[in-house]
Amino acid sequence: NAGVMQNPRHLVRRRGQEARLRCSPMKGHSHVYWYRQLPEEGLKFMVYLQKENIIDESGMPKERFSAEFPKEGPSILRIQQVVRGDSAAYFCASSLTTEANYGYTFGSGTRLTVV
Amino acid sequence: DQQVKQNSPSLSVQEGRISILNCDYTNSMFDYFLWYKKYPAEGPTFLISISSIKDKNEDGRFTVFLNKSAKHLSLHIVPSQPGDSAVYFCAASPGDNRLAFGKGNQVVVIP
Numbered sequence: 030n031a032g033v034m035q036n037p038r039h040l041v042r043r044r045g046q047e048a049r050l051r052c053s054p055m056k057g058h059s060h061v062y063w064y065r066q067l068p069e070e071g072l073k074f075m076v077y078l079q080k081e082n083i084i085d086e087s088g089m090p091k092e093r094f095s096a097e098f099p100k101e102g103p104s105i106l107r108i109q110q111v112v113r114g115d116s117a118a119y120f121c122a123s124s125l126t127t128e129a130n131y132g133y134t135f136g137s138g139t140r141l142t143v144v
Numbered sequence: 145d146q147q148v149k150q151n152s153p154s155l156s157v158q159e160g161r162i163s164i165l166n167c168d169y170t171n172s173m174f175d176y177f178l179w180y181k182k183y184p185a186e187g188p189t190f191l192i193s194i195s196s197i198k199d200k201n202e203d204g205r206f207t208v209f210l211n212k213s214a215k216h217l218s219l220h221i222v223p224s225q226p227g228d229s230a231v232y233f234c235a236a237s238p239g240d241n242r243l244a245f246g247k248g249n250q251v252v253v254i255p
Contacts (some may be wrong), residue, residue, distance in 0.1 A: 035187075035188070060241070061173070061243065064243075064245075069247070070247055071148070071150075071233060071245035071246050071247045071248055072188070072233070072235075072243075072245040073245070074242045074243060074244070077241045084241065085240075085241055085242065087242075088242070120187050120188070122187075130244070132178055132180075132189070132193060133190070134245070135180075135187030135188045136187050136239030137185065137186050137187045138185075138186075138187050
């Protein structure tokens with residue numbers, strides 16, 4: 030069991046470009062969560078998805094950010110027209126259940142740097 | 145607004161001694177609390193959790209205490225080992241799919 034796989038590990042984008050972050054959940058997990066960690070901060074919830082459905086996107090910025098979890102393939106977090114403030118570590122997690130109580134399994138993250 | 149607060153950002157402790165990490169929360173709707181451990185360049189790893197109906201949960205060297213009236217919890221690691229050197233995040237959930245995290249405590253265990 031390979032765990033939660035995120036790629037790329039590091040991503041550098043110029044201001045105005047698009048960033049695509051990928052997350053493959055653990056085998057058998059159908060719930061995917063994205064969190065963002067800004068420098069010197071804790072992780073902040075962004076979005077919760079199940080296959081083909083966005084369940085809770087209350088933590089997503091209203092513009093430029095979108096997420097999907099298609100029937101086939103990994104979950105994608107997409108950031109359009111990136112700005113310097115988007116530089117952060119983006120973590121994906123997956124779980125078997127719908128509750129966070131049992132602890133998610135996190136991936137190693139994608140570190141996005143906007144130059 | 146920071147609903148989960150971890151003060152004292154860093155802690156140094158001698159190997160074999162006890163490490164105590166503290167966490168305060170403001171949202172009375174939280175009913176489940178978790179601790180995560182994070183090494184550099186890795187994702188957080190679930191360590192231990194506690195439900196609001198309990199005041200203590202123990203797992204090996206790790207014990208979490210919850211004082212619901214004070215909205216305070218703590219993590220005790222005893223004895224501390226060099227491999228425990230990491231950042232520890234306190235997190236809380238109102239029983240749904242979201243976790244609110246604190247900013248983390250850096251723990252350094254000195255051999």
